[in-house]
Amino acid sequence: IQLLGPQFGDPAVRNYAVSVLENLSNEEICSFLVQLVQALHYEPRIESALLQFLVNKASVDQSLGYYLYWHIKAGLEVAFFAVKLQFAMNEFRKTCKSHVMTALSKQEKLVLSLANIARGIRQVKQKAERQKQLISLLSELESFESVALPVDPRCEVNGLELTKCKYMDSKKLPLWLVFKNTDRSVEEHTYIIFKTGDDLRQDILTLEMFSLMNKTWLRHNLDMKMTIYSCVATGDSSGMLQVVWNSETLSNICKVDISLIASGGGVAVFKEDTLINWLMHETQTGELSRALDNFTRSCAGYCVATCLLGIGDRHNDNIMLKRNGQFFHIDFGHILGHFKSKFGIKRERARFVLTPDMAFVMGGTHDPRFRSFEILCAQAFNQIRAEATKYLNLMSLMISSGLSEVSSPADVRYMHDIMLLNLSDEHAAKEFTKWIHDSLHTKSTQFNHAIHTWVHK
Structure with a gap:
């Protein structure tokens, strides 16, 4: 490379x-x-x-x-x-081959139609009217010739389930689309998010790095229960993302805490038992122990991965939890230490997101499960350090890609420095364990989550 x-x-x-x-x-x-x-x-x-x-x-x-x-x-x-x-x-x-070009031509036609629809609904200011406009425009695509989706070429679809389609309430109003699968014997529907106005190439790069890290860990019998969803850019400001089913954002989990519903979920951010209560409620009978193991492993994997990639703009609307306990991150607009600040004050002060309610799922800091989490983090961190050359070379190749946050050797240097390549595995493990406790006691993370939850209630 x-x-x-x-x-x-x-x-x-x-x-x-x-x-x-x-x-x-x-x-x-x-x-x-x-x-x-x-x-x-x-x-x-x-x-x-x-x-x-x-x-x-x-x-x-x-x-x-x-x-x-x-x-x-x-x-x-x-x-x-x-x-x-x-x-x-x-x-x-x-x-x-000609049949491949024919298939790609159909994909392009679908993408162009969706991009026009996405831009069209942004012109409508009233929410109710916007949803009506969306359904009206999508009705012209309600059924079409079978086409493989760019985000997953193995999946062919031939229509939309209009009653389940909607737009999402974020700045660029991405589309939540439910496609009818051509082969209904596999699954009836495929769920995707279609975005315009965002450069998804940085998301693709981040997810690719997550996937490579996961493969490194699996080769060493370290299963971190990562959730790697598909993402494809269909232009420099449009693309598709796979929906991870049976999952909720941490923000939504806070909002469904019935006892604190008046606060819009803001107070639930500070409760230690919010996540464990949700998992106990959502997990099938007899599966809680497995869900806790999934949480411990995946939380460790994402703490290491997001730390190594310097992923910023972390809040509880882009951190998610599956009903089987797997924890994961989405939306990667800021990487390699490009953290957001307000009035010159850095909003994110921890190296990665780890809050008391996450530790509580693992029994608290004195529980053997939390000690297992610390060991998993150290092992995962050292496995990536052992292959540092590969990861740094792959990131360096992206310097001239046009991505604003991977535009110079200094950006890649962030990843190099965070790997602590001057330390032995033992000392690097001790340093990462220190970061775990530093992150856990960084109160600004919870305040950021509470403010975000309250603003978007």
Whole structure:
């Protein structure tokens, strides 16, 4: 991967790197396809062994081909990258089988229609009228020829369940869409979120890093119960995300605390038992012990992953909990230490989100389950440190991608520094354990959550 970076312009060196990639499976290639597309920008010639490698892979693996197409399509919006990517797109079209191009054409048509609808409802100011307008516009798409969704090429849909579609009450009014599956024997419906006005390429990069970390941990028999959902950019400011079913935001969990409903959930943020009560209520009989284990492992995984990637703008509307106990993060608009501030004061002061109600799910800081959490964090942290070169090289390839928060070596340096590569595993583990307790006792995290819950009640 490093040999495909900008510092290696010799075609012989870059050709050697591609020859090594030939030994990887298509699944492995997909796991860092974002960086391989970005590496085309660093090729000294518009025609290259890397481009030929990618289009050849796409010609024999339909799913890989779909993802490659949309990665190229999104990159075309970046002006200084457009010439090489337009050539790549032309090569892709020449190499791809006709039925694949037909399928992609149908995907493009669907995406264009959804983007027009999303922009259209933003012009309507009244909420009730906005929902009516949405349903009216979507009714023109109520049924259509079967098409694979860009966010999951394995899933073909042929219509919308209009009664379940809505817009979401956030700044860009993303669409909550419920598609009818062509093959109803699998599942009746597929749920996705369609966004316009946001660059989802940073979300894709973050989720890719989460996925790679998860694979590292699983190779070492460390199952952190991560929730890796699908996300695809269909342009520089539009895209689709997979909905994680049977889950709620921590904000909504606070709001359903009946005893505190008058506060709009704001007071529930400060209660230690809010999350455990919700889990006990939602978990099936006999499954609570497994749910607590899922929570402990996934909370450890996301504490490590969000810390390493310097993920900011964390609040209880972008942290979620599944009914089986799995904890996970969504929405990654700020990474690599680009934390939000107000009037020059940094809003986020902890290295990662860990609050007393999360610790309470694990029995409190003196419980063996919490000690297990600390050990899992240390193990997960050290496993990623052992593969630091891979992660830093992958992030470095994104410096010229047009992402504002991955735009210089200083951004990647944040990830390098947080890995504590100058320390032994033992000392790094002790330092991370200290961060756990620092984060747990950072009261501003709870205040941020309470304010966010109250404002959005």
